Amino acid sequence: MENRVDLNKTVTGETIEKYEKKKRHYQSDSVASKYDDIRFTKRSHRLRNKRKLDAVQKAISTARDLGWEIKSVLDIPCGTGRMFPLFLNNKITFNGADLSGEMMKVAKKRFGQSGLMQGMVRCDAENLPFKSKSIDSVVSIRFMFHIPESVRHNILREMTRISKSCLIIDYRHCYTLKYWIKKSLNTLGIGKPPSYRFSVKDLHNELNSAGITIVKVFPTLRLFSDKWVVLCKAK
Numbered sequence: 001m002e003n004r005v006d007l008n009k010t011v012t013g014e015t016i017e018k019y020e021k022k023k024r025h026y027q028s029d030s031v032a033s034k035y036d037d038i039r040f041t042k043r044s045h046r047l048r049n050k051r052k053l054d055a056v057q058k059a060i061s062t063a064r065d066l067g068w069e070i071k072s073v074l075d076i077p078c079g080t081g082r083m084f085p086l087f088l089n090n091k092i093t094f095n096g097a098d099l100s101g102e103m104m105k106v107a108k109k110r111f112g113q114s115g116l117m118q119g120m121v122r123c124d125a126e127n128l129p130f131k132s133k134s135i136d137s138v139v140s141i142r143f144m145f146h147i148p149e150s151v152r153h154n155i156l157r158e159m160t161r162i163s164k165s166c167l168i169i170d171y172r173h174c175y176t177l178k179y180w181i182k183k184s185l186n187t188l189g190i191g192k193p194p195s196y197r198f199s200v201k202d203l204h205n206e207l208n209s210a211g212i213t214i215v216k217v218f219p220t221l222r223l224f225s226d227k228w229v230v231l232c233k234a235k
């Protein structure tokens with residue numbers, strides 16, 4: 001266990017206060033309308049996005065190679081529909097869910113006409129309005145690092161409850177040059193400590209405690225990117 005700062009701060013995640021701020025942040029037309037431009041317009045961002053989509057594609061293909069059916073997906077949080085092209089390419093019917101109606105409005109405008117979209121629902125990931133084992137797979141991208149540890153546990157349990165087949169979730173890990181340089185400098189008294197990033201052991205513990213086992217981890221760019229796309233399954 002590292003650097004416990006205050007009682008409200010979890011060791012492996014954000015503070016509740018920051019999380020509540022993040023939730024409010026996305027519930028804004030101006031944030032939602034600029035999200036894609038800020039995240040995915042620059043060349044470096046487009047490449048990063050492509051690496052993430054490629055990793056999610058590998059997770060889908062691996063699950064299918066293992067004989068698991070992925071005909072329906074819940075994308076939570078779907079945001080502005082970043083993952084939707086992937087579902088369309090794979091002929092997967094999908095539901096989008098998000099706490100922000102504003103983000104989903106953008107997604108609906110872009111993809112609402114596509115035949116494979118079943119619907120969009122505004123909800124909190126801690127309480128998914130879907131029946132148990134009603135959807136093949138749950139996909140959750142660019143989300144977990146915003147969430148405090150205790151809340152992540154509830155969310156993972158909800159995702160597991162509704163999914164029949166597997167979960168595809170991205171996490172941020174500590175095996176990058178940037179992380180280790182920051183950490184080394186910090187031990188020498190230079191700069192701030194790096195933000196928490198998952199080790200293999202912490203990831204196993206987190207998923208295990210929510211009743212989930214890891215099937216395969218897909219790094220997006222070894223040593224330079226801290227993103228893992230994790231294919232996992234309820235025990």
Ligand SMILES: C[S@@+](CC[C@H](N)C(=O)[O-])C[C@H]1O[C@@H](n2cnc3c(N)ncnc32)[C@H](O)[C@@H]1O
Binds near residue numbers: 078080
């Ligand atoms: C960084 S965006 C990620 C969206 C999308 N998956 C992507 O990769 O672009 C984070 C999203 O999480 C949503 N969100 C935050 N807390 C949530 C919660 N508790 N339940 C559902 N959605 C939440 C926000 O509204 C926002 O749209």
